[in-house]
Amino acid sequence: MLVSKVFADSEQSMKKSLSVWRVLRLALLLLLSQIVNKSEAQYVNASNFYTAGVVEFRPTIAGMSSADLVAEHLKAYLEIITSSEAADVDILVFPEGTLNNALQLTYVPSERQKIIPCSLRNATEYAEFLVALSCAAAQVRKYLVINLSEKEDCPATPADTRPCATNGLNVYNTNVVFDREGRIISRYRKVNIYVENKNTTLQPEYGMFDTDFGVRFGHFICFDMLFYTPAQELVHRYGISDLIFTSLFYSELPFLAATQLQQGWAWGNNVNLLAAGASNPRAGSTGTGIFSGRKRALASVMITSGEGERKLYKARVPKKGTLDFDYEMDYENSMRGEEKLNSSTGRHLDGMRLLKDPQIVNFNSMLLPLGQRIFEKICHQDFCCEFSLESELVEAHNNTPSYKYRMGVFSGSRSYEKDQRNNIKVCGIYSCRNDQPESCGELWESEEFNSEVYLTNILIKGKFPKAPELLIMPSSLDANLNPLMGGEAYWKYEPQNKHIDVDVWLHGRRRDIMTFGLYANYYNSGVGSRVLNKMLAIFLGVIFIFRVKQ
Template identity: 40%
Template sequence: MFKLLRLFVWLFGGLVVSSSEALDGFYTAGVAEFRPAIMGGTSQQLLEANLAGYLELMALGNGTTDIIVFPEATLNGVLTLTAVPEFTKLSLCEEQPGDDTEIAPFLRQLACAAREYGTYLLVNVKERATDKFSGANMIHNTNVVFDRQGAVISRYRKWNLYLEPSTNRTEEPELATFQTDFGVTFGHFVCFDMLFYTPAQDLVERLGIRHVIVTKMFNSELPFLTASQLQQGWAWSNRVNLLAAGGSLPQAGISGSGIYAGEQGALARLMMKDETEGQRKLLLARVPLDPEEEPMDNELLEADETTPIRLKLLQQPELKKFATWELPMVEGSSVDKRLCQEDLCCEFRIKWSPVDGGHNYRLGVWVGQRRYEEEQYSAIRLCGLFACSNSSVESCGLISEEQREQRVVFTELQILGEFVRRPRRLIMPSTLSSSHLYALQPSQLTWSMEELDNLTRIKMELRQPHSQLMTFAIYGNYFDEYANGGAGRLGTQLVLLITTLMMMHLIGE
């Protein structure tokens, strides 16, 4: 009966929602933090193990979800490719006359699971495709979306590739969206895309998408780009709901999933901070149809923890180029400090007291270019406070064994930044607490923006004392300001770590 009701709504009520929760202004979303099987079997055996894990998590949803999202690069590999249709009128669960014979059985099994549990389903696969112009074989990093009946309703092929030598880009970037029977239009992309204007900002700014999905296999980097920290800041500044599903390989520096409701903060999130073994876990949340509306259950029960950080973290490679000032670790200290670099000036007002020695901290301002891989760059403007393991700037973003349990209590912390206006940019709060490697929730800070003639004045302030800060910063990504050859290179540590991960995948294949 319920399935018939959904069908009726789909056919006759384009703006009518199908579930009682959606009628109340919410939908139920699930995102998976997923540890892929990467060693110990043939490529087919690894695929089957990953598929079994997907189906198990979907069963845990128990048919209560409106949409479930799985992360990037956690299902099949280059030896177990599948074709992915752009869309299908009927369910992919059963083979239809004229179907592409290269559609793999595992993709049909997932379509059947979407139908069995009555949920929209987004998964990321390695796709085999044929170039329509040259006829050449292509491999894409592809998101595919099934509706509640298992029909393919959206496909997206990753545009901003990151150390993926066997993967091809499309001729032009794609903007992928799909509509649901609960009144929401989603846009979606893959991992590294989040750091660039196309397609991520295009979806939000050009198409007006308010509900966004990202599939990730993300290497976290201190002080500003850990996974959940970036996800929450991105959702906050774009004022969108964000469903982020992440791979879980902490020994390779990969973890971070969550569901975020714009300026309302995280509804559910997970970082594998103190384990070397990844998890397979489904995070569930009731998500407001309007990202501006405060969720009913927005209070996350996350106790402070003093467990060590075992997640392998990268380090921002350009710290030597920052204009910085070290905070003296003296009891009852305070400072009013103004730091500038090029066209960015920031004012800091801080009061703090060290406890048991505490971390070292620096204030920093940076205007510069950031190189990620090959010819891909970001132009960054940022100002903030960040933790260091000793008094040198080179130690900022590093965590030493002896200082993991030591704290500094910040009783007052305010940053006022004057950021140059540009047509295409994203300026977001970048905060991080050592207790879980999560961003601060909205109840813990204030954020305001004032537009002037040629500047944006941003004020960011801590609402209450905090003793576990690792980062408290204003982070600006200026998408059009970069020049080839002018950016700093990623550190050797990053290249080695990502290469190691790729080799692990190849061994598994």
């Protein structure tokens, strides 16, 4: 009897042990399966990304000879290129105007020549810095994008009968791209010149190149972003979804701060944008980032005080056409350049030079009522926008300046420099230093400012007429001059028969908003339109003369 009981107890214990073992084995198999699946997913997903690096670079302005300045810049470039931080980068982008100068020019071969400057035994026609960067790209096996001042002999383009400089040279603002072997695979000369003593090509050029990781890139320079040719054309005409932007950009409030425009442009086009900015806040230039379609910035920085910086920002960029491009990733560990803003105050913008929208006083606008729910429809000419939000008053700190807000709408032409104009339609909420429209787009220069209002659940709706050459983009800015889109801010874009309905909204409450709205560029005063207008004027002039002679 005792033996039977012991046997029964032993059998029961064994069954329990087997049951536990089965559970453990099943758990182990599930764990191994997850590890394998995760590993396979990581392997598969790795091909859906590339790693990009963009450099915010402070140029040395004075204190050296022109040759020494270039040598100092080159040394800093090479340190970044060969740094451990750049080790995993596939493509590395430097900004506009931070390498050489008008006294240290270089010839640049066309990509059609397939030249590797580093491999030439006698490369005397190419500057030493160009050869050195070709060698660096080959050494680290990376795609490298730089911007420089290029010289070309005027006779090299016989069809160009425009007057030539007395030294027989054309001087261009040029992007140069090296492949992993140091070969020049793309050369682009800037089309839209902004207050520069540079030449333009007889016909606009388009910068494009293919990579061994399956991505075709287009690239352009700074002021080009505001015009159809070539920047928007690379997207609309050539279907390119990964763009490179080298810039020495002067931010303008309230709608065209550097990273504000960069994110808006990438968002509106639903493309990847690698933007490298020159870093000189006191002169007004800064703004670097990596943006992926309609997501939060993968990397973003605005240096708003001091002398600027020399720093690499990088991110894994999802390729267009993959599930990863449309998936909102976890950005907690992504490299973001901005600092988190205190809930009530913004940081000091120490002497940063900022431009101001010349049309801001011409907006049809109204002062934002405080402490209430707001529903307003505002029109300028035949363009209307609807505003819905709540404003909640908070206690202001004594003797600390605070901003007011206006809701405004504009439809019309705006100028940049010389004869460069665009037709735009804008609607948004933007900050002002006081109740008057003239103070909008201006910042307080105190050590800190205070916002006396929370803005909650903002919704702005616009009805934009369709046009062949059009980009509608969100425009958002916080008190640190960083964009807001993604995370809490989204939009809806719905084309109709003759117009496009666009909504942009911000969930939750914010106390640090400087700008939030929609910015549409109709481009019909761009390069192409100016050419067409001139041709039309000539044509009408010929008809007039012909009729007079008759």
